Amino acid sequence: MSRPILTAEQMRAAEAAAIDAGIAETVLMEQAGRALAEAVRLYAGPRETLILCGPGNNGGDGYVAARFLKNAGYTVRVAALAEPTADAAKWARGQWDGPVESFAAATEAPIIIDCLFGTGLSRGLEPVVAERLLLLVDKALVAVACDLPSGVASDDGTLLSAIGNYDLTVSFGALKPAHRLMPAMSRMGRTVLADIGIDPGADWFEIERPDLPSLDPAGHKYSRGLVHCLAGQMPGAIVLAATAAAKSGAGYVRVSTSLPISGLPSSVVQSGGADLQDERIGCILVGPGLGDVPPVLTLALTAPKPIVIDADGIGLVGDPERLHGHDVILTPHEGEFGKLFGKLEGSKAERALEAARRSQSVVVYKGPDTLVAAPDGRLGFAPPAPAWLATAGTGDVLAGMIAAMRARGLEAFDAACAGVWLHGRAAEAAGPHMIADDLLEAIPSVL
Numbered sequence: 001m002s003r004p005i006l007t008a009e010q011m012r013a014a015e016a017a018a019i020d021a022g023i024a025e026t027v028l029m030e031q032a033g034r035a036l037a038e039a040v041r042l043y044a045g046p047r048e049t050l051i052l053c054g055p056g057n058n059g060g061d062g063y064v065a066a067r068f069l070k071n072a073g074y075t076v077r078v079a080a081l082a083e084p085t086a087d088a089a090k091w092a093r094g095q096w097d098g099p100v101e102s103f104a105a106a107t108e109a110p111i112i113i114d115c116l117f118g119t120g121l122s123r124g125l126e127p128v129v130a131e132r133l134l135l136l137v138d139k140a141l142v143a144v145a146c147d148l149p150s151g152v153a154s155d156d157g158t159l160l161s162a163i164g165n166y167d168l169t170v171s172f173g174a175l176k177p178a179h180r181l182m183p184a185m186s187r188m189g190r191t192v193l194a195d196i197g198i199d200p201g202a203d204w205f206e207i208e209r210p211d212l213p214s215l216d217p218a219g220h221k222y223s224r225g226l227v228h229c230l231a232g233q234m235p236g237a238i239v240l241a242a243t244a245a246a247k248s249g250a251g252y253v254r255v256s257t258s259l260p261i262s263g264l265p266s267s268v269v270q271s272g273g274a275d276l277q278d279e280r281i282g283c284i285l286v287g288p289g290l291g292d293v294p295p296v297l298t299l300a301l302t303a304p305k306p307i308v309i310d311a312d313g314i315g316l317v318g319d320p321e322r323l324h325g326h327d328v329i330l331t332p333h334e335g336e337f338g339k340l341f342g343k344l345e346g347s348k349a350e351r352a353l354e355a356a357r358r359s360q361s362v363v364v365y366k367g368p369d370t371l372v373a374a375p376d377g378r379l380g381f382a383p384p385a386p387a388w389l390a391t392a393g394t395g396d397v398l399a400g401m402i403a404a405m406r407a408r409g410l411e412a413f414d415a416a417c418a419g420v421w422l423h424g425r426a427a428e429a430a431g432p433h434m435i436a437d438d439l440l441e442a443i444p445s446v447l
């Protein structure tokens with residue numbers, strides 16, 4: 001099951017629905033606090049633990065976790081920023097029978113659990129609070145965030161205050177967009193999602209390992225998927241993309257090119273013509289290394305076939321409405337996204353969805369926090385991928401992988417999610433000093 005992702009408002013609605021269904025708010029908080037304590041026990045040995053509690057339910061989770069950790073034999077100190085204001089948090093505070101220090105005077109400890117603010121954060125922390133929290137997190141051997149590091153805006157991943165680097169973040173019921181959006185995502189360490197007995201159905205989710213079509217014992221190379229690539233002025237990029245498609249399990253990869261291209265595997269067929277009406281084509285790939293050749297994109301759009309448009313091809317689209325009625329996956333990085341869609345408002349998640357609606361296409365909005373958006377509102381958030389993907393040509397490889405998934409028969413949104421997930425895992429397998437060519441070699445190991 002992929003992990004659901006909910007905004008703060010959706011999270012409150014899911015909580016309200018659970019309460020309507022008969023689960024008491026204190027029961028939800030008890031589950032959350034227990035799960036937090038359990039995650040800390042699994043991650044860190046029994047060392048002195050300082051739990052920082054805020055006034056809301058995030059603080060309430062902290063009082064519950066304090067009780068569980070104390071019962072498990074931990075030396076626990078609790079420091080409160082303010083008395084609880086929320087009802088469930090008041091209840092949790094009442095269940096804690098140990099002393100409560102003031103946050104302002106709290107001194108460091110090997111394990112810090114930050115339960116100051118979660119999804120209810122509405123503005124930056126007071127500067128003295130932010131500074132002290134930063135110091136305590138910095139000095140800790142293990143820093144744990146309850147739901148979110150305090151200072152992170154849950155819905156868009158921006159930092160409302162300076163925050164430190166956490167080792168573990170324990171979230172409840174669903175992940176929040178900030179767990180998978182930059183810059184917040186890079187500060188959270190391992191992200192654990194605890195089940196607290198609510199069942200949020202969600203259009204937004206973390207992309208997980210794809211279910212790839214099984215091999216047909218009676219299949220042939222065309223039934224495994226034909227990817228037709230259109231080359232352009234700089235053939236190196238199409239070599240990477242076409243090779244990636246071949247290594248991702250397409251049965252046949254063909255490149256239309258006016259001049260012979262060197263560096264392609266012998267198994268990839270080069271052809272002078274471009275018969276895009278060929279019934280057997282599963283997916284057309286256009287854009288990597290294309291240059292400024294608008295007729296090639298126009299040609300691709302005449303074919304009644306699924307198309308992946310990457311790189312230079314994105315800049316040539318012009319108006320996103322031109323793609324209506326076509327079956328397109330767009331794979332822009334930030335610059336290409338801006339070129340096609342202009343400056344859109346909102347979080348990266350909202351911008352991705354708006355782009356998908358405007359173009360009526362699946363949009364793979366790349367970056368350290370890649371998103372896959374569908375016009376119907378589905379939104380996949382990539383799990384963290386290694387920063388060493390930031391090297392020339394890795395986007396071409398991704399485009400080829402997605403085209404192969406589409407040609408193999410996955411629906412456009414699923415093909416894009418599958419390509420993104422496999423690309424990240426191939427980068428992990430290839431290691432920190434990889435170049436795009438090494439990424440190609442790693443693809444078969446993750447399929």
Ligand SMILES: NC(=O)C1=CN([C@@H]2O[C@H](COP(=O)(O)OP(=O)(O)OC[C@H]3O[C@@H](n4cnc5c(N)ncnc54)[C@H](OP(=O)(O)O)[C@@H]3O)[C@@H](O)[C@H]2O)[C@@H](O)CC1
Nearest residue numbers: 015029032056057058117118119120121122123124125147
């Ligand atoms: N939903 C669920 O299903 C479940 C949720 N659970 C937990 O609840 C958490 C959400 O709790 P929450 O809504 O009470 O918000 P929370 O983050 O504790 O803070 C709100 C308080 O802080 C205040 N405040 C805000 N910003 C501030 C600032 N900069 N500086 C100072 N004050 C500031 C704000 O006051 P105000 O904005 O009105 O001034 C209010 O008093 C969630 O993250 C999870 O841990 C679990 O128990 C399991 C079930």
Ligand SMILES: Nc1ncnc2c1ncn2[C@@H]1O[C@H](COP(=O)(O)OP(=O)(O)O)[C@@H](O)[C@H]1O
Nearest residue numbers: 333366367368386387389390392393394395396
């Ligand atoms: N810091 C990063 N962390 C993780 N992935 C990254 C990072 N920077 C870039 N990537 C990924 O690397 C790929 C780069 O693609 P792109 O920008 O199109 O490069 P190119 O055009 O050189 O192929 C994308 O899949 C992107 O998501």
Ligand SMILES: [K+]
Nearest residue numbers: 114117146148
């Ligand atoms: K927190």
